[in-house]
Amino acid sequence: MEAKYDFxxxxxxxxxxxxxxxxxxxxxxxxxxxxxxxxxARGKMLLLKEVMEEKLELTEDLIETMFQxxxxxxxxxxxxxxxxxxxxxxQARKDMxxxxxxxxxxxxxxKVLQEKTNIYAEDELPDFDKERGGKAxxxxxxxxxxxxxxxxxxxxxxxxxxxTDTDYTLIEEVCCSGVLExxxxxxxxxxxxxxxxxxxxxxCKGIITGCPKCFLTFKNNEAYAxxxxxxxxxxxxxxxxxxxxxxxxxxDAKITYHDPCDLGRHCGIYEDPRRTISRxxxxxxxxxxxxxxSLCCGAGGGVRGAYAKNSIAMAKNRLKExxxxxxxxxxxxxNSCVHNLSNAKLRSxxxxxxxxxxxxxxxxxxxx
Amino acid sequence: MxxxxxxxxxxxxxxxxxxxxxxxxxxxxxxxxxxxxRPDCAVWPQNTQQVSQVLKFANExxxxxxxRGAGTGLSxxxxxxxxxxxxxxxxxxQIISISIEDRIAIVQPGVVYADLEKALAPYGFxxxxxxxxxxxxxxxxxxxxxxxxxxxxxYGTTRDYVLGLEVVLADGGIMRTGARTMKCVSGFDLxxxxxxxxxxxxxxxxxxxxxxxxxxxxxxxxxxxxxLENAGRAVTQIMYSGIIPSVLEIMDxxxxxxxxxxxxxxxxxxxxxxxxxxDGYTKEETDYQMAKVIEVLKANNPDQIKQAADDAxxxxxxxxxxxxxxxLARIKTHxxxxxxxxPMGNIAALLKGIGRLAEKYDLQIAxxxxxxxxxxxxxxxxxxxxxxxxxxTEKAVxxxxxxxxxxxxxxxxxxxxxxxKAPFMxxxxxxxxxxxxxxxxxxxxxxxxxxxxxxxLEVN
Numbered sequence: 038m039e040a041k042y043d044f045x046x047x048x049x050x051x052x053x054x055x056x057x058x059x060x061x062x063x064x065x066x067x068x069x070x071x072x073x074x075x076x077x078a079r080g081k082m083l084l085l086k087e088v089m090e091e092k093l094e095l096t097e098d099l100i101e102t103m104f105q106x107x108x109x110x111x112x113x114x115x116x117x118x119x120x121x122x123x124x125x126x127x128q129a130r131k132d133m134x135x136x137x138x139x140x141x142x143x144x145x146x147x148k149v150l151q152e153k154t155n156i157y158a159e160d161e162l163p164d165f166d167k168e169r170g171g172k173a174x175x176x177x178x179x180x181x182x183x184x185x186x187x188x189x190x191x192x193x194x195x196x197x198x199x200x201t202d203t204d205y206t207l208i209e210e211v212c213c214s215g216v217l218e219x220x221x222x223x224x225x226x227x228x229x230x231x232x233x234x235x236x237x238x239x240x241c242k243g244i245i246t247g248c249p250k251c252f253l254t255f256k257n258n259e260a261y262a263x264x265x266x267x268x269x270x271x272x273x274x275x276x277x278x279x280x281x282x283x284x285x286x287x288x289d290a291k292i293t294y295h296d297p298c299d300l301g302r303h304c305g306i307y308e309d310p311r312r313t314i315s316r317x318x319x320x321x322x323x324x325x326x327x328x329x330x331s332l333c334c335g336a337g338g339g340v341r342g343a344y345a346k347n348s349i350a351m352a353k354n355r356l357k358e359x360x361x362x363x364x365x366x367x368x369x370x371x372n373s374c375v376h377n378l379s380n381a382k383l384r385s386x387x388x389x390x391x392x393x394x395x396x397x398x399x400x401x402x403x404x405x
Numbered sequence: 406m407x408x409x410x411x412x413x414x415x416x417x418x419x420x421x422x423x424x425x426x427x428x429x430x431x432x433x434x435x436x437x438x439x440x441x442x443r444p445d446c447a448v449w450p451q452n453t454q455q456v457s458q459v460l461k462f463a464n465e466x467x468x469x470x471x472x473r474g475a476g477t478g479l480s481x482x483x484x485x486x487x488x489x490x491x492x493x494x495x496x497x498x499q500i501i502s503i504s505i506e507d508r509i510a511i512v513q514p515g516v517v518y519a520d521l522e523k524a525l526a527p528y529g530f531x532x533x534x535x536x537x538x539x540x541x542x543x544x545x546x547x548x549x550x551x552x553x554x555x556x557x558x559x560y561g562t563t564r565d566y567v568l569g570l571e572v573v574l575a576d577g578g579i580m581r582t583g584a585r586t587m588k589c590v591s592g593f594d595l596x597x598x599x600x601x602x603x604x605x606x607x608x609x610x611x612x613x614x615x616x617x618x619x620x621x622x623x624x625x626x627x628x629x630x631x632x633l634e635n636a637g638r639a640v641t642q643i644m645y646s647g648i649i650p651s652v653l654e655i656m657d658x659x660x661x662x663x664x665x666x667x668x669x670x671x672x673x674x675x676x677x678x679x680x681x682x683x684d685g686y687t688k689e690e691t692d693y694q695m696a697k698v699i700e701v702l703k704a705n706n707p708d709q710i711k712q713a714a715d716d717a718x719x720x721x722x723x724x725x726x727x728x729x730x731x732x733l734a735r736i737k738t739h740x741x742x743x744x745x746x747x748p749m750g751n752i753a754a755l756l757k758g759i760g761r762l763a764e765k766y767d768l769q770i771a772x773x774x775x776x777x778x779x780x781x782x783x784x785x786x787x788x789x790x791x792x793x794x795x796x797x798t799e800k801a802v803x804x805x806x807x808x809x810x811x812x813x814x815x816x817x818x819x820x821x822x823x824x825x826k827a828p829f830m831x832x833x834x835x836x837x838x839x840x841x842x843x844x845x846x847x848x849x850x851x852x853x854x855x856x857x858x859x860x861x862l863e864v865n
Contacts, residue, residue, distance in 0.1 A: 053739075056740065057435050080432040083435055093431070098427040101428060
């Protein structure tokens with residue numbers, strides 16, 4: 038039987054290896070938020086299996102589950118048969134889009150990125166009181182969420198980089214457009230080329246990304262290969278700050294750390310942020326799920342845009358773990374995670390949610 | 406779905422708790438077996454009253470109702486083979502109460518096994534059956550299937566811990582069984598009849614469980630035997646030693662081979678490996694028990710015996726056994742995982758017989774399982790898209806059941822009959838027993854609406 042779709046050509050064996058044990062249900066944020074097994078990884082693999090068996094077509098009926106996956110890879114981590122569900126989902130979304138079957142939020146996102154320079158369709162970059170495009174050792178690449186939604190977090194990184202005398206510059210950045218690969222489309226080469234050129238012009242030796250998704254995109258996507266070929270180091274802020282001198286900043290507050298999926302399961306970066314935190318905080322506590330088994334905040338894979346209510350329900354589940362472990366501060370290093378977890382927080386919940394960079398910057402500020 | 410039916414269900418459970426969407430129907434077609442069939446719709450009841458009203462409505466309108474927990478079963482028990490309404494109980498997931506002084510926990514059926522475990526941990530208590538799917542399976546599913554796990558030999562299965570139930574009957578009536586006492590001989594034991602009834606007699610909506618204090622110490626040992634007979638004899642002699650290990654697991658040569666091919670554990674490739682754990686409340690106590698077990702192991706020509714010095718070493722000894730399911734699940738596109746069970750004295754004979762079947766039908770069969778209670782898991786790995794291999798697998802399974810019965814065993818120690826083993830019921834149960842089961846089913850569910858088509862109870 039000739040394979041009809043790319044997902045089948047690439048992943049047929051993997052999909053068939055799903056033994057339907059359902060163990061993914063223990064970690065799937067979409068299932069936990071809805072208790073609806075059709076949204077779990079197993080539910081999705083069953084649909085694709087039936088598509089391969091020609092019992093089903095890739096119709097609009099499948100959108101609600103196929104486009105409601107944060108691609109957090111908790112299932113992959115927990116899967117006895119090691120079925121790489123996030124990669125399969127991303128490919129199946131591309132197949133669906135090629136048939137004209139897509140969640141309107143992502144059709145919209147792709148269109149916005151064809152016409153504009155960022156996912157929020159904003160016309161102007163905020164100036165952050167910094168020069169853009171100067172010559173420097175490093176480029177600090179903020180990303181869309183940090184630029185337009187979590188400005189305070191980005192201001193804190195800027196302040197921290199200034200405080201530690203880092204030689205860096207901002208650029209006239211546009212969306213890295215890596216997210217398009219997750220939601221059924223492909224990277225936007227116009228945007229990617231713009232970023233590559235702007236970065237090259239600074240003569241930098243490294244790019245510090247604020248966003249783990251940008252980090253992954255620069256590291257892996259073909260459109261950003263020129264950066265890698267030029268020997269430019271691609272480094273996430275959580276790794277970079279390990280090199281900085283915090284000048285004795287210290288706190289007794291009880292801190293927990295949330296592993297962003299894009300940093301943890303997708304890049305294996307677990308210890309860098311914990312080492313950083315241990316330098317300033319003696320009272321560190323892990324949540325019930327951490328490191329590779331960390332629970333997703335619910336923002337990834339386009340879910341926050343397309344299924345906001347469930348996305349917040351996922352964030353509430355994650356936040357509950359932070360509250361249960363008695364933490365006063367939840368730190369992470371992803372603006373999307375900060376954004377979603379903050380939106381899930383009730384006014385009565387006193388826990389602070391912020392990036393590690395912002396937290397350390399505040400500690401240093403207090404000392405001055 | 407028929408709009409009158411849909412409206413009636415919406416009336417009972419509300420619009421957000423009824424679905425006939427394709428994605429849900431596909432998802433509810435399956436469990437972890439090779440069986441599948443789509444239902445007509447599904448509902449998510451929130452309380453006993455809603456379950457009662459759904460059943461009353463279904464009974465009046467001759468609609469099938471298939472109760473469902475996490476759907477992790479391996480026998481097709483919750484596959485809606487005749488269509489109908491899937492009753493997904495996941496959203497009835499409250500732990501109603503925990504009473505340490507009475508040694509009980511009262512829960513709704515959708516509570517996940519691991520969540521109860523977490524709730525009991527601060528008291529130092531547990532609900533012991535410990536099924537392999539504990540991170541996801543629900544307690545309602547545990548009751549309906551009489552779930553067991555690795556500690557069955559010492560701690561029994563779900564049935565040994567269910568003291569009382571609230572059950573919704575086929576016509577919507579609500580029945581309470583058992584008591585919240587440790588002892589109860591009042592009337593027929595309807596509680597134990599419901600446990601393991603695979604959703605065919607009623608829908609469990611509340612469970613009263615006996616809980617145990619959690620042992621705090623353990624000793625762990627692994628022994629490898631170049632010769633299967635010797636491993637079998639060691640298992641039998643452990644029974645004579647007066648010690649009941651909390652864990653007594655066995656893995657055969659092919660299982661060990663597969664683990665070595667796919668991990669860096671480098672286990673000795675011998676006929677059989679035994680993993681033994683003794684538990685208690687002091688290290689002296691568990692080491693004393695283990696010393697007796699090791700004496701037996703040594704008397705049966707082992708190649709190697711390793712006793713863990715601490716928890717970290719124990720965890721590393723467990724690695725092989727724990728990785729078995731995952732390693733085997735990755736080798737071929739399909740597998741059947743059986744759970745045949747024989748008296749412990751026949752473990753070696755069963756393993757030998759399985760070896761002969763693998764040879765006769767040219768199949769890859771890996772066998773591991775719970776030697777301590779005679780419950781083995783032969784896992785046949787095959788390509789489900791190769792008709793010849795499928796045929797050979799079916800033949801081997803049929804002969805496996807025949808062999809098990811000849812060895813005074815049972816078709817299923819913990820996975821249940823469902824659809825997968827229904828054709829073999831007659832091997833184990835005589836005509837009178839089958840007639841009695843049918844009579845019981847008829848008494849509970851005269852219109853045959855509850856999970857129909859399972860357990861070979863329908864007479865053609």
